[in-house]
Amino acid sequence: MAQKTVLFKHLEQPEIHRLDVYRDAGGYGALRTAVNDLAPAEVTQMVKDSGLRGRGGAGFPTGMKWSFLPKEYDTSYLVCNADESEPGAFKDRELMERNPHQLIEGCLLAAYAIRARHAFIYVRGEYLAIKELLDAAIEQARQAGLVGERIFGKDWGCEVSVYRGAGAYICGEESAMLDSLEGFRGFPRLRPPFPAVRGLYGKPTVVNNVETLANVPHIVANGAEWFKSTGTEKSPGTKICSISGPVNRPGNYELEMGTPFRYLLEDCAGGMAGGKSLKAYIPGGASAPMLPGDCQDVGIDFESYPAAGSTMGSASFILFPEDCCIVFAQLRISEFFSHESCGKCTPCREGSRWLRQMVERIEEGGGREEDLPILLDVTDNMVGKCFCALGDFATSNIVASIRHFRHEYEQHIRERRCPFRPHPAAEPLLQIAGVA
Ligand SMILES: Cc1cc2nc3c(=O)[nH]c(=O)nc-3n(C[C@H](O)[C@H](O)[C@H](O)COP(=O)(O)O)c2cc1C
Structure with a gap:
């Protein structure tokens, strides 16, 4: 493939x-x-x-x-x-x-x-x-x-x-x-x-x-x-994948469904720029849960990403390099959803704002130990409770980033500061992705 x-x-x-x-x-x-x-x-x-x-x-x-x-x-x-x-x-x-x-x-x-x-x-x-x-x-x-x-x-x-x-x-x-x-x-x-x-x-x-x-x-x-005859049994055809972030050749690539992400990253996008390693990536735009960078053998199709704990979504791959602060990246994502919530459903309107405020507080060094369970509790009260999926989308990376990078949140809270500042890699990367 x-x-x-x-x-x-x-x-x-x-x-x-x-x-x-x-x-x-x-x-x-x-x-x-x-x-x-x-x-x-x-x-x-x-x-x-x-x-x-x-x-x-x-x-x-x-x-x-x-x-x-x-x-x-x-x-x-x-x-x-x-x-x-x-x-x-x-x-x-x-x-x-x-x-x-x-x-x-x-x-x-x-x-x-x-x-x-x-x-x-x-x-x-x-x-x-x-x-x-x-x-x-x-x-x-x-x-x-x-x-x-x-x-x-x-x-x-x-x-x-x-x-x-x-x-x-x-x-x-x-x-x-x-x-x-x-x-x-x-x-x-x-x-x-x-x-x-x-x-x-x-x-x-x-x-x-x-x-x-x-x-x-x-x-x-x-x-x-x-x-x-192309793709997988349940996901036939090709998929156009957008890949952005610090890779050598960002862009759109049309791949047979089921092709491993590793092929997209290495063979199409020319690997990570500057020889950096991949800390994490999002396979389906800001609304899809992020995965750790070593999840590179997942097939790009509708079944494989859910099995790996995410979704393929529109196959819009956003990559985060080794020196990127996940809490800061999450803050940009939360800012996006809180800004874009249309305000019709209370759980999404209020919840997306609370999530943004809490992540901001952690990133700025004012986080408390009890913030992580509260963040997860807020997401519980948003998922499936709105007219559309935007409420769910606003929660998916909070949950995923805490699942895979809890230690980074804890380090921010413990040290009362962001250990990655200044953010050399995250700013341009998130700007390219349209999040910043
Ligand atoms: C908040 C939100 C934003 C969406 N944005 C898009 C979008 O920009 N483009 C798109 O094709 N579908 C988007 N969708 C999905 C559409 O609601 C719809 O499912 C899709 O257009 C159906 O087309 P398809 O069956 O060909 O995939 C979005 C869904 C949600 C909940």
Whole structure:
């Protein structure tokens, strides 16, 4: 298992963002096949058979999600989640920047499968240039009859609109995203009903991540069996991994699911910079629990990371070198969650603030012995008690960092100071990761 390019195949063709180049490479062929030869339910079945799982973090089976829509409805919507606000994640950005038509074709195929006539791409506020690029690509596709009414002359048509968020992490959560799209402040909705039943404007809606949708043209073009021949049995396909921190070649790498993290670090990213050793790493952005640096043989897939005590999430790897203070790193993570809590649910709003304040106190030398059990008690009172997973996310690294690096917290409390100050490595690392 190693590098394999499916979604990043276009890296060999720098002009692939142009419609003519994309079409010469076979682009929009899958859409043509689907619209001309397949019923919408057949496209859903194909995606179901492929075993494709959502790349936005939770790994929910994509075809199954599409089949949750009611049998009868007049209007439905497809929403592409391009919010990409998870610290450490920057894969969707490259997918959209390098090959916008791959995503547009994926959106159209998903819309066709659920009989939607309008697809929205919700792009994070900071991705202004990407919004403009997508708008231009959609316009090219419209001129070519690939977007709008009567696609390929059939009586199905689909509009594609790009909507720019305003830079709130919570709007990456699918139900808050729907509120935001409707023009309200992004707050998570209580479920059930799930978006598949009552979503955008109260209509059946599918929300999928950029990478998930970018896989769909390849599945329709090559078949479910082809897709399943890559990766592991339960996590088929490839995964685009973002790796950041003090490594020699940070960036995005597309790997076969199941490839060990060690391969990503050593063979793709060129190992740790300056010959330092790896103290800890987070495999799935700030919301996934950190693991000790020696956990390098874990396969990058949806099963192996939970077995190792973390989650793959969106495969956004943030690395911490030997001289990084874990309490300081945790403080940056806690600051992020306390800032991004939308405030709707009390356990998350108050809990994330308490966690930040306590970690700050420990880092500043004012920690008390009883702080560690109190920190863990606060996390207990947050997990599973909020409308969305942000409350859980705010706790995962508190628990993991105390589990694996309790001695560092204790040293801070005992010595009444941070033994790592000044923080040579953590500041730039966390800035790159978007946490600082
Ligand atoms: C606080 C929070 C932030 C999230 N941010 C993102 C995001 O930036 N991008 C994304 O695709 N999914 C994000 N998700 C997950 C989405 O709610 C949703 O599960 C996902 O878009 C579904 O797509 P998929 O099935 O294709 O993975 C977030 C979830 C939570 C709770």
